[in-house]
Amino acid sequence: MTVESLLIDTRFGAFAANDRDIVTLVNALPGFERCRRYVLLSARSLEPFTCLQGLDEPRPSFLTVDPRVVVPGYSLPLEDSDQRRLDLLPSDTPLWLAIVGLSADAASVNLRAPIVVNPRRMVGLQLLPATSAYSCDHRLPLD
Amino acid sequence: MLVFTRKRDEAIVIGDGIEVRILRVGKDGVRLGVTAPPDVPVHRQEIYQMVGAANLSAATAPANAKDDTSMVERLATRLRRDSAASGLSADAVGRSVAKVDLSAEAVGRSAAKAEPAR
Numbered sequence: 001m002t003v004e005s006l007l008i009d010t011r012f013g014a015f016a017a018n019d020r021d022i023v024t025l026v027n028a029l030p031g032f033e034r035c036r037r038y039v040l041l042s043a044r045s046l047e048p049f050t051c052l053q054g055l056d057e058p059r060p061s062f063l064t065v066d067p068r069v070v071v072p073g074y075s076l077p078l079e080d081s082d083q084r085r086l087d088l089l090p091s092d093t094p095l096w097l098a099i100v101g102l103s104a105d106a107a108s109v110n111l112r113a114p115i116v117v118n119p120r121r122m123v124g125l126q127l128l129p130a131t132s133a134y135s136c137d138h139r140l141p142l143d
Numbered sequence: 144m145l146v147f148t149r150k151r152d153e154a155i156v157i158g159d160g161i162e163v164r165i166l167r168v169g170k171d172g173v174r175l176g177v178t179a180p181p182d183v184p185v186h187r188q189e190i191y192q193m194v195g196a197a198n199l200s201a202a203t204a205p206a207n208a209k210d211d212t213s214m215v216e217r218l219a220t221r222l223r224r225d226s227a228a229s230g231l232s233a234d235a236v237g238r239s240v241a242k243v244d245l246s247a248e249a250v251g252r253s254a255a256k257a258e259p260a261r
Contacts, residue, residue, distance in 0.1 A: 062198075107218050
């Protein structure tokens, strides 16, 4: 397999990645149906946040965080159908990414519809549970 | 929009074998049964639209990104403090996916032609 180098623009600057860093969504994110390929970025100063950067137009850029860091004990059941779509085996440790929304003076996390990634296969999807105890805009403390 | 008249127990078929069947017609609603291949997710529209609206408002296009780095760093500092206090380390929550390091050095080294977005 050839490894292609990609130059990627993000809200935090521009940098290079390889095609093996690409996470492909088996189902696109609602609102961004044409963007399937993303790269997950980290920086020490931003931890525990990561940046989920879309590679297909309109190249959306998301700030993400593991929901278990925001709410200790957070857990959402993974339906059998979702496990199959992600090809999750019992030995796999999926990655959980909740999308962070920023406004001028507030931040909130979408705990209701997290993105789950199977790092072994580099595939992911956003969970859309019909009912949930978690909200779409869980407030994050600023200071 | 295609419009059909269907009676109870009748169905329509969409694409490669996706079936939508009328199970019951009541005063307050219609009960539908959907049969779809496992790779076709089926959602209630209001959930899909709610998450879509949340996704759209959270996404930032690099081209018109505002400088939100300092706010993110403030939030990150607070979260690191909270999780240190609760004994939850970042390593404890699994970080095995391939991640690209977005450090200032990496940006400077690999993107000689590209202007940082901010």
